[in-house]
Amino acid sequence: MQRREVDAVVVGAGFAGMYMSHLLRLEGYDVQGIEAAADVGGTWFWNRYPGARCDIPSLLYQYSWSEEIRTSWKWSEKYATQPEILAYANHCADLLDIRPLYRFETRVTAAHWDEAADRWLVDTDKGEGLSARFLIMATGALSVPKEPDFPGLDRFKGPQLVTGRWPHDPVDFKGKRVAVVGTGSSAIQSLPHIAAEALQVHVFQRTPNFSLPALNAPISDEERAAFEAAWPFYKQAIDTGEPGVELLPEDWDPSDEELAEHVKILWNGGGLVSTVQIPRLTKDERINDAACDFVRSQIRELVNDPVLAEKLCPTSFPISTKRACVDTDYYVTYNRDNVTLVDLNEGAIEEVTARGIRTADAEYDVDIIVWALGFDAMTGALTRVDIRGEGGTPLRQAWYAGPAMWMGMMVAGFPNLFTITGPGSPSVLMNVILAGEHNVEFANAVIERMRARGETRVAVDAAAQEAWVDHVRREAEGTLFPRANSWYMGANIPGKPRVMLPYVGMDYKLRLNAAVAADFPDLRFEG
Numbered sequence: 001m002q003r004r005e006v007d008a009v010v011v012g013a014g015f016a017g018m019y020m021s022h023l024l025r026l027e028g029y030d031v032q033g034i035e036a037a038a039d040v041g042g043t044w045f046w047n048r049y050p051g052a053r054c055d056i057p058s059l060l061y062q063y064s065w066s067e068e069i070r071t072s073w074k075w076s077e078k079y080a081t082q083p084e085i086l087a088y089a090n091h092c093a094d095l096l097d098i099r100p101l102y103r104f105e106t107r108v109t110a111a112h113w114d115e116a117a118d119r120w121l122v123d124t125d126k127g128e129g130l131s132a133r134f135l136i137m138a139t140g141a142l143s144v145p146k147e148p149d150f151p152g153l154d155r156f157k158g159p160q161l162v163t164g165r166w167p168h169d170p171v172d173f174k175g176k177r178v179a180v181v182g183t184g185s186s187a188i189q190s191l192p193h194i195a196a197e198a199l200q201v202h203v204f205q206r207t208p209n210f211s212l213p214a215l216n217a218p219i220s221d222e223e224r225a226a227f228e229a230a231w232p233f234y235k236q237a238i239d240t241g242e243p244g245v246e247l248l249p250e251d252w253d254p255s256d257e258e259l260a261e262h263v264k265i266l267w268n269g270g271g272l273v274s275t276v277q278i279p280r281l282t283k284d285e286r287i288n289d290a291a292c293d294f295v296r297s298q299i300r301e302l303v304n305d306p307v308l309a310e311k312l313c314p315t316s317f318p319i320s321t322k323r324a325c326v327d328t329d330y331y332v333t334y335n336r337d338n339v340t341l342v343d344l345n346e347g348a349i350e351e352v353t354a355r356g357i358r359t360a361d362a363e364y365d366v367d368i369i370v371w372a373l374g375f376d377a378m379t380g381a382l383t384r385v386d387i388r389g390e391g392g393t394p395l396r397q398a399w400y401a402g403p404a405m406w407m408g409m410m411v412a413g414f415p416n417l418f419t420i421t422g423p424g425s426p427s428v429l430m431n432v433i434l435a436g437e438h439n440v441e442f443a444n445a446v447i448e449r450m451r452a453r454g455e456t457r458v459a460v461d462a463a464a465q466e467a468w469v470d471h472v473r474r475e476a477e478g479t480l481f482p483r484a485n486s487w488y489m490g491a492n493i494p495g496k497p498r499v500m501l502p503y504v505g506m507d508y509k510l511r512l513n514a515a516v517a518a519d520f521p522d523l524r525f526e527g
């Protein structure tokens, strides 16, 4: 096959991919971007379900690297809606003139390492072949929706919608009976909107989730000005890896009364930021229990029916060991007459019928099914591509027992490959746009060093990788995370190895900076 030669292939046109492509072009590389979607935006292109918003305040959930972009965009609300975030992604794409670098509606299907040439041979579903020195997978940690696999799916007569692949045209729920399956962030955000329109909504819940109030509001000019004034401090924190918010000391030792008082910050609208302001929340059982008790007490306050309130109270995992949800009116939506909870612990889903969903207990007739089942997170987008490294080893095989990688970014035996926000990085535990920036800038620094020295091949040292995998595992073992059947642990996908996918340590950016400063001691350069 005739292959077009480029310096780099960047897969994905979300925030990470766009930044990577921009940086490489700026430095004069010939870049080919490839994106399965019809346009830029990644997560925010695909997840158009009603109520979709960010769970990190908009002023922080944006690129930090460009003054021009930041100062030319005005967020309207504390937590921006999906249309506003997508408009922001388009604004970035326009300012950066990124689209000419991309082939859209094109999926990378395979990438094989050519050892003789030190290049990646990349195939797409459009039959195009590329040969690239570098392959950057900015394919997203949450970009492969978990598909429903219940018997009888094809029999259902009405529309079936997956939150992670929501249609572009508005869905009309008026007068409809709707099933919402799942109670993660996507369902928690969409339920109040669907329930406000629909005739009837049945929510199918297997595990209740902890959700914190967004207390969403427009951003005032004063708040905007205060943010701009504090920006140099935030930016410094982002670049150095410092926390960026004021934290109590890690050895904070409150009395029970002080603890019970402090955990009330979970209701102050700070969302995920508030969880970070409770020291050792995901490490210390006493502290975590106090936070769980507080949130459960709030659920009981909000939900009128005490039996229903108990069903909505999570008890099977410590708070924050699944990404906490941030909602507007989720719990009070269950006070509506047109919303019922189907507790799948009392009877699991057995099949989808022509008329709806049948559990072990009952059959629910509906007109529309909304599947909010989550994602094959962190590894899904990578293992779906037939990536083969040295000796033709498939990545799927190398990761058979769980992802083996260094800093979530590089894989031994897979030279010149960078995985942005990959497993083993802290990405999904933090502000993911900033996590992407950190990884993109690191990959860029490696590529720049190679150009400066005329090197053609970089690979991570196998022993350094082993040490990192071990470190990620040990750090997780010192926390409460392994107690949850979460997507962090790979537990949401049948057959996926149960390992903690994100890195929980707080020193990741410090480590990246140290690696750059020390000229990448864990990497081996050749050529």
Ligand code: FAD
Pocket (backbone or CB within 6 Å): 011, 012, 013, 014, 015, 016, 017, 034, 035, 036, 037, 041, 042, 043, 044, 045, 047, 052, 053, 054, 055, 056, 061, 106, 107, 108, 109, 138, 139, 140, 141, 142, 143, 186, 381, 385, 420, 421, 430, 431, 432, 433, 436
């Ligand atoms: P993505 O935005 O996922 O982009 C990856 C792109 O790669 C996708 O467009 C995909 O189509 C493309 N792709 C994948 N595989 C291939 C292939 N083989 N060939 C071609 N193209 C491919 N994070 C936060 O920090 N705060 C939030 O509030 C937040 N809210 C979220 C809400 C939802 C509903 C979801 C699903 C995630 C949310 N996240 C949030 C995480 C979010 O994914 C990141 O914040 C961020 O948008 C990821 O950007 P990215 O560029 O790394 O990946």
Ligand code: NAP
Pocket (backbone or CB within 6 Å): 053, 054, 055, 056, 142, 163, 181, 182, 183, 184, 185, 186, 187, 189, 205, 206, 207, 323, 325, 326, 344, 349, 372, 373, 374, 375, 428, 485, 487, 492
């Ligand atoms: P999720 O948190 O994984 O939730 C999926 C839900 O589907 C869970 O309730 C799960 O139940 C249920 N489920 C899965 N398979 C099922 C089955 N076979 N039968 C019954 N129930 C099943 O997915 P998500 O809601 O899409 O969120 C994923 C992540 O995306 C979030 O954690 C967050 O990082 C990001 N996100 C963020 C926002 C935001 O607020 N900005 C919004 C959406 C998503 P179990 O818990 O029992 O497995």
